[in-house]
Amino acid sequence: MAGRPPKPKPNAAAPEPQPDMGNRRATSYDVARLANVSQSSVSRAFTAGASISEDVRQRVMEVAAQLGYQPNAIARSLITRRSDLVGLMIGQSTNLNYPEVLFELSRRISAAGSRVLLFALESEAEIGATMEQLWRYQVDGVISAARLSPEQVEEFATRRVPLVLYNRVLPGCAVTAVSVDHADGERRLVDRLIKAGHQRFGLISGPPDSAVSVERMESALARLRHHGIVSVAQARGTYAYDSGRDAFSQLVADLGSPPEALICANDAMAIGAMDAARYHHKLSVPADVSIVGFDGAGASRWLSHELTTIRQPVRRMAEAAVQMLMERIETPEMEPETRLYAGELIQGRSARLG
Structure with missing residues (x-):
């Protein structure tokens, strides 16, 4: 009959109403319901390299942006049993006089999907107190550009926290290290x-x-x-x-x-x-x-x-240190390894060389 509105198609799904958030933060459940996907799909959408179609990932991201949703790193750590934190112990003198080291290590740790928990030591003798703080934060691994004793290295092994020494080696001690020669x-x-x-x-x-x-x-x-x-x-x-x-x-x-x-x-x-x-x-x-x-x-x-x-060769050393640490976080049973890199002699104008 003329002027009569058409009947809705029987299989057409009504649009999911946007949840009333009130004053609370959006959760993965809210995103999943509005995007019409599972919560596991939401998790995979925010995980680099996870198996998920581009169409689903894009839909999840659009809904997440609409709701202002961001994954909860603390909740994720409870599931994965990882903090996604890497402890970086560095002497204050190194940090002040050679800031490229901190920059390169931090950049590469972030690129690997973790965050840096920085401990800048006024003196390398402070290492014992710093280690106590490391254990409290449940870091996944540690890169140390500060002096450790064999007993302190052994404590990392006892606690099953992967450790890489940066720009130093510890002869006679089974520990992974990267250093200039x-x-x-x-x-x-x-x-x-x-x-x-x-x-x-x-x-x-x-x-x-x-x-x-x-x-x-x-x-x-x-x-x-x-x-x-x-x-x-x-x-x-x-x-x-x-x-x-x-x-x-x-x-x-x-x-x-x-x-x-x-x-x-x-x-x-x-x-x-x-x-x-x-x-x-x-x-x-x-x-x-x-x-x-x-x-x-x-x-x-x-x-x-x-x-x-x-x-x-700071970039190469930082890349190697982070790579070696991440490998041992993924595979804790890997054997210790030491990599030495030759430095480049820069002949400036401050010395007479033969």
């Missing part, structure tokens, strides 16, 4: 300085509790002894610029004159020593004194310094 870098620096004719050497080491400083300075001293040089003036710094400046003046006072060549445990102290030599002692670098560092930090490349140093 400190000994090789110092050998190359010493050999080139000796070849250039230097005979009177000075060293500026880092803090006594820094495993990296200890390994670098012991390696440099061993190589100097190999060349017949056993008397080496030494001063201690804190890894900071000011400490390198002050340590250089201390060496000059102790020796009565500047050394011919100065080996520093990191770049920041080497730059401080350069400025002390040039501006406080009116010396020419490298004509009067050759100065070398280690790390390849950003400031070492500034035109005012152009430091001769060993540059760490």
Whole structure:
């Protein structure tokens, strides 16, 4: 009959009414009901790499955006028994003087789907108290750029928390580690300085509790002894610029004159020593004194310094550290592994090399 509205099709599904949220947050159940999918489909839509059709995923995302829904990480961790947190322990001096390390590790941990729980240590001696905090947060794994004792490494194994040491190894201890080859870098620096004719050497080491400083300075001293040089003036710094400046003046006072060549445990102290030599002692670098560092930090490349140093392959090391950790989170029974990376000798204008 004319003017009569058509009857609805018998199989046409009425649109799902939008739930009345009131003041509460949307849940996966709300998204599933409005998108006409299962709750497991909602979960898969928000899980990278999960098996779900693009059509369903898109529908879930549209409804989630409409409701302002985001997955609850805490609820998810109760299901997966993972916190999706990676503990990152890093010395404050490393963080301040070499921020590329923290940036690269954080970026790659985030790309792997986890979040960083950062512990910046004023001193590496604080590691024990920091570990107590780690256990409370139930982290999935830890990357440590701070010194650990064999007993502390064993505690990680006892608690079944995967651990990767960054830029350090622990000889005789079964632990996964990634590091630049400190000994090789110092050998190359010493050999080139000796070849250039230097005979009177000075060293500026880092803090006594820094495993990296200890390994670098012991390696440099061993190589100097190999060349017949056993008397080496030494001063201690804190890894900071000011400490390198002050340590250089201390060496000059102790020796009565500047050394011919100065080996520093990191770049920041080497730059401080350069400025002390040039501006406080009116010396020419490298004509009067050759100065070398280690790390390849950003400031070492500034035109005012152009430091001769060993540059760490930070991106490759960070990628390897995160990859090795994630593999051991997925497969805890994997054997420990150590990867050493050769640093690149950067011949700047702060040292005469042969």
